[in-house]
Amino acid sequence: MAYDRLxxxxxxxxxxxxxxxxxxxxRKNSARKALEVIRSGYRVFMGSGCSEPQHLAxxxxxxxxxxADVEILDILSIGKPRFTEGGYDQxxxxxxxxASATREAVAEGRADYTPIDLSDIPxxxxxxxxxxxxxxxxxxxxxxxxxxxxGIGVDIVKxxxxxxxxxxxxxxxxxxxxxxxxFIHVSHIDAFVEYEEPLLEFGLPVxxxxxxDIGKHVAGLVEDGSTIRVGVGxxxxxxxxxxxxxxxxxxxxxxxxxxxxxxxxxxxxxxxRKSLHPGKIIASFCLxxxxxxxxxxxxxxxxxxxxxxxxxYLVISENDKMVTINSGLEVDLSGQVCADSLGYEIYSGVGxxxxxxxxAKGSRGGKTIMVLxxxxxxxxxxxxxxxxxxxxxxxTTRGGVEYVVTEYGV
Numbered sequence: 001m002a003y004d005r006l007x008x009x010x011x012x013x014x015x016x017x018x019x020x021x022x023x024x025x026x027r028k029n030s031a032r033k034a035l036e037v038i039r040s041g042y043r044v045f046m047g048s049g050c051s052e053p054q055h056l057a058x059x060x061x062x063x064x065x066x067x068a069d070v071e072i073l074d075i076l077s078i079g080k081p082r083f084t085e086g087g088y089d090q091x092x093x094x095x096x097x098x099a100s101a102t103r104e105a106v107a108e109g110r111a112d113y114t115p116i117d118l119s120d121i122p123x124x125x126x127x128x129x130x131x132x133x134x135x136x137x138x139x140x141x142x143x144x145x146x147x148x149x150x151g152i153g154v155d156i157v158k159x160x161x162x163x164x165x166x167x168x169x170x171x172x173x174x175x176x177x178x179x180x181x182x183f184i185h186v187s188h189i190d191a192f193v194e195y196e197e198p199l200l201e202f203g204l205p206v207x208x209x210x211x212x213d214i215g216k217h218v219a220g221l222v223e224d225g226s227t228i229r230v231g232v233g234x235x236x237x238x239x240x241x242x243x244x245x246x247x248x249x250x251x252x253x254x255x256x257x258x259x260x261x262x263x264x265x266x267x268x269x270x271x272x273r274k275s276l277h278p279g280k281i282i283a284s285f286c287l288x289x290x291x292x293x294x295x296x297x298x299x300x301x302x303x304x305x306x307x308x309x310x311x312x313y314l315v316i317s318e319n320d321k322m323v324t325i326n327s328g329l330e331v332d333l334s335g336q337v338c339a340d341s342l343g344y345e346i347y348s349g350v351g352x353x354x355x356x357x358x359x360a361k362g363s364r365g366g367k368t369i370m371v372l373x374x375x376x377x378x379x380x381x382x383x384x385x386x387x388x389x390x391x392x393x394x395x396t397t398r399g400g401v402e403y404v405v406t407e408y409g410v
Contacts (some may be wrong), residue, residue, distance in 0.1 A: 009135045022185045024189060026144060035056070041068070043134075045135040049076055050152055053169075064090045071091065072092065076096070078200060085244075093111040098340075098346050098348055113349065122307060137160070146186065149182050150177035150183070154304040169187065169356065177298050180305050181303075181309065214238060228324075229252060229316075229325070231323045232351070248272055284304065317361075321363065325369045326339065328372040329372065342389075369404075387389060
């Protein structure tokens with residue numbers, strides 16, 4: 001239990017650190033045996049995104065038929081759909097962000113979505129407002145001092161592991177060792193399941209001509225030496241690629257993708273003119289390819305922090321010339337932006353949009369940019385409307401956005 005681990009550390013922390021190897025060996029187990037701690041009625045946190053502990057998730061699926069009323073909590077599912085298909089009446093998946101793997105299940109009422117700013121989630125765990133019985137996480141093997149790295153997924157995982165009654169870790173040698181506030185000591189983990197498998201990868205979205213045109217217009221708004229953050233989607237990704245001609249850009253973001261790596265390789269992202277964490281890319285999690293994971297592995301240029309640090313608007317605002325680029329689904333003539341739903345149907349989530357919007361507005365020389373195509377994909381409807389579609393969620397209020405960019409301009 002979490003309280004037992006902390007009590008042990010307070011009693012003789014130096015001894016625990018010195019003897020971590022025997023502690024680690026004594027807590028190694030199979031996934032099947034480790035998951036026996038899960039009981040009916042438990043809330044189980046699942047590390048998610050590309051850092052999902054796939055072996056533990058598969059083993060949990062096999063255990064579920066013997067349980068009832070299990071709540072599974074994650075931030076984002078991008079792999080195979082889990083816990084939502086037929087036969088999983090014993091559990092309920094609840095996500096803080098909706099993607100393709102869960103979109104249909106949420107729409108049909110087989111899974112739930114909780115709208116929340118990403119920066120607020122760790123506080124739910126630490127305050128006890130949302131207790132966690134078991135946290136299933138994935139980490140790198142321990143270093144010489146007994147510290148495992150959360151690797152490509154620090155985000156809300158660190159706070160979940162610190163707050164859970166039980167922590168079960170899949171130890172995967174393919175998980176990179178990232179630097180920053182990204183470590184957990186073996187004494188804080190109750191069970192270790194050693195299992196090597198490829199990490200999930202997330203490809204860049206296809207960028208059509210409209211996205212490319214939007215990117216060109218965005219590039220005209222971004223000055224040399226700016227610190228940037230872009231949201232998810234082809235429009236935001238195209239905006240990053242359009243910045244190839246810029247100089248000395250910095251990065252402070254929640255999500256790190258291969259699009260940033262492209263600019264690093266081009267010499268565009270140097271971070272040398274950042275006012276906060278100069279010389280470093282600051283992020284919270286990675287969604288990308290193995291090339292990106294190899295880049296962040298033990299790289300002093302990259303530091304991963306929990307989401308309540310990277311997305312804290314006061315921290316963000318310490319970056320001069322902070323530029324945040326988010327994509328929307330619909331905007332009305334008063335400036336209200338819907339970014340998470342198509343009418344009543346949830347499409348994505350609030351994510352870090354508001355966190356970074358507030359931070360950029362407080363930054364010296366900061367800018368907030370919203371990108372979207374002027375029409376829907378089938379060209380049947382304008383995305384710029386007199387009033388938002390009935391049921392559409394207002395993610396960004398009419399006072400929040402400074403620039404709206406379509407393929408026709410700013």
